[in-house]
Amino acid sequence: MKVMVIGGGGREHAIIKSLKKNPKASEIFALPGNGGMEEDCTITGIGAMDLEEHLKFAKENDIDFAVVAPDDPLAKGAVDNLEKAGIKCFGPNQKAAIIEASKAFSKDLMKKYNIPTAQFETFTEMKDALAYVEECKIPIVVKADGLALGKGVIIAQTREEAKDAVLSMMQDKKFGESGSTVVVEEFLEGPEVSVLSFTDGKTLVPMVSSQDHKRALDGDQGLNTGGMGTVAPNPYYTEDIAKRCMEEIFIPTIEAMNKEGRTFKGCLYFGLMLTKDGPKVIEYNCRFGDPETQVVLPLLESDLMEIFEAVADERLGEVEVKFSDKNACCVVMASNGYPQSYEKGFEIKIDKLKDNTQVFVAGAKLVDGKVLTNGGRVLGVTAVSSSLEQAIEDAYEGVKHVHFDNAFFRKDIGQRALKVERR
Numbered sequence: 016m017k018v019m020v021i022g023g024g025g026r027e028h029a030i031i032k033s034l035k036k037n038p039k040a041s042e043i044f045a046l047p048g049n050g051g052m053e054e055d056c057t058i059t060g061i062g063a064m065d066l067e068e069h070l071k072f073a074k075e076n077d078i079d080f081a082v083v084a085p086d087d088p089l090a091k092g093a094v095d096n097l098e099k100a101g102i103k104c105f106g107p108n109q110k111a112a113i114i115e116a117s118k119a120f121s122k123d124l125m126k127k128y129n130i131p132t133a134q135f136e137t138f139t140e141m142k143d144a145l146a147y148v149e150e151c152k153i154p155i156v157v158k159a160d161g162l163a164l165g166k167g168v169i170i171a172q173t174r175e176e177a178k179d180a181v182l183s184m185m186q187d188k189k190f191g192e193s194g195s196t197v198v199v200e201e202f203l204e205g206p207e208v209s210v211l212s213f214t215d216g217k218t219l220v221p222m223v224s225s226q227d228h229k230r231a232l233d234g235d236q237g238l239n240t241g242g243m244g245t246v247a248p249n250p251y252y253t254e255d256i257a258k259r260c261m262e263e264i265f266i267p268t269i270e271a272m273n274k275e276g277r278t279f280k281g282c283l284y285f286g287l288m289l290t291k292d293g294p295k296v297i298e299y300n301c302r303f304g305d306p307e308t309q310v311v312l313p314l315l316e317s318d319l320m321e322i323f324e325a326v327a328d329e330r331l332g333e334v335e336v337k338f339s340d341k342n343a344c345c346v347v348m349a350s351n352g353y354p355q356s357y358e359k360g361f362e363i364k365i366d367k368l369k370d371n372t373q374v375f376v377a378g379a380k381l382v383d384g385k386v387l388t389n390g391g392r393v394l395g396v397t398a399v400s401s402s403l404e405q406a407i408e409d410a411y412e413g414v415k416h417v418h419f420d421n422a423f424f425r426k427d428i429g430q431r432a433l434k435v436e437r438r
Contacts, residue, residue: 022084025377026305037320051376090116135200161193216278224252244428310343353391366416
C-alpha cells in the first residue's frame with residue numbers, strides 16, 4: 016500500500032514513524048516533508064497547500080491512501096479534492112474542518128448545543144469590539160476568528176491590552192483576514208488538558224490525554240509558542256473527568272456536527288480547561304496537535320494504519336484502539352530567538368539514543384547530505400517509560416545526544432505534572 020502524508024513538521028514525522036510499523040504501508044511519501052525525515056519516508060518537497068499538485072502526485076504514483084495532517088490544507092478542502100478522485104483519506108472534509116477554521120462557528124456550535132465553554136461575544140465591526148472591551152470584565156481573551164498558526168489568541172490582563180489586541184487584529188490585520196472577525200471571551204482558570212480523539216462520525220475514541228507547555232521560557236514565562244514540550248498522560252485528567260468529558264463534550268460535539276450536516280471524520284482535538292465548574296472547551300482543532308502527537312502516538316499499541324482505514328471506512332467501532340499505560344515526555348529543541356527572529360542553517364547531529372527514546376524532526380532541510388536547521392522549532396526528543404519521572408529524565412538525557420548550534424530548550428518540561436502526581 017502506498018501512503019502519502021501531507022505536512023512537513025514534527026507531528027507528521029510522528030505519524031509517519033507510527034505508520035511505518037505496519038508492513039502493509041510499503042511506501043510512504045511526505046508532502047513536503049523535511050530533511051530530517053528521509054530515513055523514514057520519501058521527501059517530495061510538494062507544498063502542503065498545493066492541492067492540485069497533491070492530486071497530480073497521487074495519480075502519478077498510484078497512491079492508495081492519503082493523510083492530511085495540517086489545518087490549512089484541511090480548511091482549504093484538501094480531503095474533498097482527493098476523495099473526489101477516489102483516493103481514501105484520513106482527515107475531515109472542508110465542511111467539517113470549519114470547527115477549527117472559524118472560532119465564531121465553533122463557539123456558536125457550543126452555544127447552540129449546550130457544550131460547556133467560556134461565555135463570549137463575536138464582532139465583525141471594530142467599533143463594537145472596542146466598546147465591549149471598555150465595559151467587560153478583565154482579564155479577557157481576544158481571538159482572531161480564522162487560522163493564525165496557533166498565535167491568534169491574546170490573553171489581555173488590562174483594558175489597554177484588550178484594545179490593542181482588537182486593533183492589531185481588525186485594523187492592522189496582524190493575522191490577515193483571520194482577524195476580520197474577532198471572538199472576545201471570558202477568561203477561564205484551571206489546568207489545561209489536550210485530548211486528541213479518533214472519530215468516524217459515529218464512534219469516538221479518545222487518545223491518551225496530554226499537557227502542553229506553550230510559553231517559551233521556564234516557569235511558563237516568555238512569549239507564546241507552538242509548544243515547547245509535552246507529557247502524557249496528563250495527571251489532572253482523572254477517570255471521573257474523562258467520563259464527564261465524554262458525556263458532556265466529546266459525544267455532544269460529534270452529534271452536533273452530524274446535525275449541522277458537517278460529519279467529522281479524522282482526528283478531533285479538544286483543548287480543555289478544568290475549571291471549578293467542571294471541564295470546558297477552550298478550542299477545537301480539526302487535526303492532530305503539535306507537539307501533543309509526539310507523546311500520544313508513541314503510547315499507541317494498536318496499528319495506526321488500521322485505525323486510519325477504519326475511520327475512512329466509517330467502521331472505527333470494529334477495531335481495537337489500545338494505548339500503553341506508560342508515560343511519555345517530549346522536549347522541543349528550538350532555535351535560539353524563537354518564536355521571534357532566529358538563525359537557520361546549522362548542522363544537526365544525533366548520537367545513538369536509548370531504545371525508549373526517539374527524535375521527531377520539525378524544521379530541517381537536507382543540503383549536500385547534511386541535515387541543517389530550518390525552522391524555529393527544530394525537533395522534539397521523546398522518551399517513553401513506566402513512570403513520568405523516568406520519562407522526563409530519559410527525554411532530557413536524549414537532548415544531550417542531539418547537537419546543533421544555537422539550540423534552545425526549556426529545562427522544566429513535565430515538572431508541573433510531576434508535582435500533581437506526587438500529591
